[in-house]
Amino acid sequence: MLEIKGLHKNYKVGRDIIKAVDNVSFNVEKGDSIMIFGHSGSGKTTLLSIIGGLTKPDSGIIKYGDTELWSLTDNDLSGFRNRRINFIFQFSSLIPTLTVLENVILPTSFNKAADKHRGIDAKDLLFMVGLQDKLSAYPSQLSGGQQRRAAIARAFINNPEIILADEPTGDLDEETEAEMLALFRKMNVENGITFLIVTHNTDIASQCNKHFVMNRGILTPKDMG
Amino acid sequence: MSFSLSTLAYKNIRRKFFRSMAISAAVMVVAATLFSVTTVMDSVETSLTRGTRRLGADVMVVPANSESKAMASLLAGEPSTFYMDRGIEEKIRKIQGVKKVAGQLYLKTSRYKCCDTGDMFIVGFEPEHDFTIAPWLAEGLKKPLAPKEAIMGRSVTAYIPGSSFQIYSELITVVGMLEATGMPFIDNALYLPIESFRGMVETTDNGTVNVFDKLNNEISTILVQTDTEFSPRRVAIFIESQIDGVKAIVSEDVAASVRRQLFTLLRSILSISVILWIMSILLISVVFSMIVNERQRELGLLRALGAKRTDIFRLIISEAAVLSLVGGIIGIGIGGTFLYMFREPIKAALNVPYMWPRPVNLVLLVLICLFLSFLTGTLAALYPAVKSMRMEPYAAIRGGE
Numbered sequence: 001m002l003e004i005k006g007l008h009k010n011y012k013v014g015r016d017i018i019k020a021v022d023n024v025s026f027n028v029e030k031g032d033s034i035m036i037f038g039h040s041g042s043g044k045t046t047l048l049s050i051i052g053g054l055t056k057p058d059s060g061i062i063k064y065g066d067t068e069l070w071s072l073t074d075n076d077l078s079g080f081r082n083r084r085i086n087f088i089f090q091f092s093s094l095i096p097t098l099t100v101l102e103n104v105i106l107p108t109s110f111n112k113a114a115d116k117h118r119g120i121d122a123k124d125l126l127f128m129v130g131l132q133d134k135l136s137a138y139p140s141q142l143s144g145g146q147q148r149r150a151a152i153a154r155a156f157i158n159n160p161e162i163i164l165a166d167e168p169t170g171d172l173d174e175e176t177e178a179e180m181l182a183l184f185r186k187m188n189v190e191n192g193i194t195f196l197i198v199t200h201n202t203d204i205a206s207q208c209n210k211h212f213v214m215n216r217g218i219l220t221p222k223d224m225g
Numbered sequence: 226m227s228f229s230l231s232t233l234a235y236k237n238i239r240r241k242f243f244r245s246m247a248i249s250a251a252v253m254v255v256a257a258t259l260f261s262v263t264t265v266m267d268s269v270e271t272s273l274t275r276g277t278r279r280l281g282a283d284v285m286v287v288p289a290n291s292e293s294k295a296m297a298s299l300l301a302g303e304p305s306t307f308y309m310d311r312g313i314e315e316k317i318r319k320i321q322g323v324k325k326v327a328g329q330l331y332l333k334t335s336r337y338k339c340c341d342t343g344d345m346f347i348v349g350f351e352p353e354h355d356f357t358i359a360p361w362l363a364e365g366l367k368k369p370l371a372p373k374e375a376i377m378g379r380s381v382t383a384y385i386p387g388s389s390f391q392i393y394s395e396l397i398t399v400v401g402m403l404e405a406t407g408m409p410f411i412d413n414a415l416y417l418p419i420e421s422f423r424g425m426v427e428t429t430d431n432g433t434v435n436v437f438d439k440l441n442n443e444i445s446t447i448l449v450q451t452d453t454e455f456s457p458r459r460v461a462i463f464i465e466s467q468i469d470g471v472k473a474i475v476s477e478d479v480a481a482s483v484r485r486q487l488f489t490l491l492r493s494i495l496s497i498s499v500i501l502w503i504m505s506i507l508l509i510s511v512v513f514s515m516i517v518n519e520r521q522r523e524l525g526l527l528r529a530l531g532a533k534r535t536d537i538f539r540l541i542i543s544e545a546a547v548l549s550l551v552g553g554i555i556g557i558g559i560g561g562t563f564l565y566m567f568r569e570p571i572k573a574a575l576n577v578p579y580m581w582p583r584p585v586n587l588v589l590l591v592l593i594c595l596f597l598s599f600l601t602g603t604l605a606a607l608y609p610a611v612k613s614m615r616m617e618p619y620a621a622i623r624g625g626e
Contacts, residue, residue: 046619054529055619075533082531089622093526097236102228109228110531154530 001194002028002051002162007060009046009217020046021057022217028210030161033188033195035205037222038214044198045090045166047214051196052085052164053077064161082111086160090167092147094139094154100126101135104154111158125153128183130176144171152180156187162194163187169201181207230536234543237520248512248545249552251505252601256556258498260594261564265571266491267582267590273480281357282327282448283457285474286317286464292472295446296479298331298346298410306331308443313468317447320463322455327354330419331445332392340392345381346410347392349419357448358403358416372420373397379405380412390415393425409572449473487575502601509605513545517609524613525621534614541613545606546599553598557591 009021020043028034038044049055051062053069062069064084072080086107087093094103104122126132129149139147148171155163168184169177185207187193197204205211211222238245287295291307298305311328318326330349334340350358352370370376375397377384384390384399391397397417405412423441451460461473517524524537532540564571582590613621 049619052529054525054622055617075535078528078531078533078536081529087529089526089529091522095233095523095526097240098233102232105228106233106527107530109230110527110533110536158531 001030001065003061003063004028004051005061007047007050007062008058009050009055010058019217021050024060024219026212026219028162028194028196030194031188031192032210033208034197034210034212035208036196036198036212036214036219037200038198042214043217044214047219048164048166048196048198052087053081079111082107083158084161086155086158086163088152088155088163088165088168090170092139092144093151094147096139099136099138100131100142100150103139103150104157107154107158120156120159122153122157125156126150129153130179145173145176148172149176149180152183156193159191160193162196165195165197167199168197169199169204177203230540231543234540234547237544238547244512245548248509248548248602249555251508252549252552252598253556253559255498255502255505255601256553256594256598257560257563258494258501259597260557260560260590262491262494262498263590263594264560264564264582264587265575266488267586269483269487269575271582271586273483281450283451283476284449284461284464285476286313286447286449286471287445287474289470289472292474295474306333307445309471311442311444313471314444314447316468317449317464320460320467322452322460322463323449324452325354325356325450327351327356327448328419328444329446329448330422330443332422334392340390346414348414348416349422350416352418356450370400370418372418374400375415375417376401376403377416378403378412378414380409381415395421395425397421502597506601506605509545509602510608513541513606513609517541517613521616521621521624525616525618525624528618528621538610538614541606541610542603545602549598549602550595553595556598557594
């Protein structure tokens, strides 16, 4: 489903060159649930952004099926992100002027031609994350955990093939974290959505079938045996 | 449930209401100024064009020492009287380049002295020669104007067609009305055949006196229409060189002199408005740069969720366009209300013919000002919008962190 080969991404900080992603290669199969561990600054978020088409690598190849991601035009790349990939960011990623419901349906507004029935109903998603009574609330009226749950609901709206999640349970209490991980599992098993999760949280490891560690831009497989 | 970028733009405008209103207010000031100045300029131009056309004369001949009085009457509508020998009319008729000649006799009335008209400017004209008044009757007369019948200018509010008024011993009936010209001289006067003056007598302690005996052989102004092959200026030179004691005023020169005086002033105001406009564009551009910097992460998120570069561009430009249009509409409304409410002080201050522009011109001015308002916001937001749309989504998201 997803083939990643020889990815490199460097940043220049003053006179120093930081290797954020250093020769990363791995394959993802449909339905995989992959976890990437790593310390802060190890390059996990940059790697996720490259795979999600948010930032261009210096070199390397990312192929979704037959589509080479970075050979797409900017418009096609936007459409690709909208239809096939979705993100859960580590920060509050709701648009403050929109209600919870509007935030969840926001991705559908960028692709008018798309089949509206392809995705999951926004209200059902908000019910799944326990925000059915917050449809008209604005992000400022929600707690950090509720905002995170709304962002998780949004990630499923277009029924994407892959979800790239950056510390998806960071703001959640243990109980809600368990509920969200259960939702991920359900979406993974029932809808065949592939997950690529970047986290410090080792609790997530048990529900992932592949594990990697990232250190100074280098990705290595990890046996969780 | 559907959702569009317009909804997001609308909600963004509402989010920082005070800032949004401040942007609109900047456009509003520019729109109000531009609309007021251009409307006044167009009004004056319309009035001058209609007024000189209405006057129908290419050249006005007045007594040599009465040029300023004549100009004051013509432009500001100040009733004034001046007279010259009526025989001049025949002499002018014979001058090369003269096509038509019609005399007019001016009279000032006073409520306390003679008449029940109040302080009114009365113009006696010669129906048999007239080419300036009868053709412009708003309510067409089916027969020539008889003695003791009058036509009134559009701004005379004391009478309606069919009503009568007393001048000295004569009862005059109003039978028609002229179209509005914006020239106070024309709009505020009553017009009647010169023959109506003949029988007017004034009753004094010493008996009755025929008021116009002394004016029987005099005239105030001689209006001249020139042949097409002679320019009015040339004919005016012929007249002044062949007849002593007269001044030939070329109608075009009257309009040109007003345009010169007034448009210098208005052009200065217009230049200030243009400077104001450019400053508004710069100011709004700075504010929009701040707005997009503030919302960098949000814009990056939109891109991550599938927004195209053009969506981001449209979002920012539409916010700017809406704010500008709102400012423009309010500004034009304020400018129009200001012009309407203060039309009399404006007329008095400018001391020139003034009337509302024709509806077509007014609509055009409104559209131009609206377009300029729209342009203000869109031009101002152009750079921030282009900058935002070019930003890499990840860089935008991180930049906002």
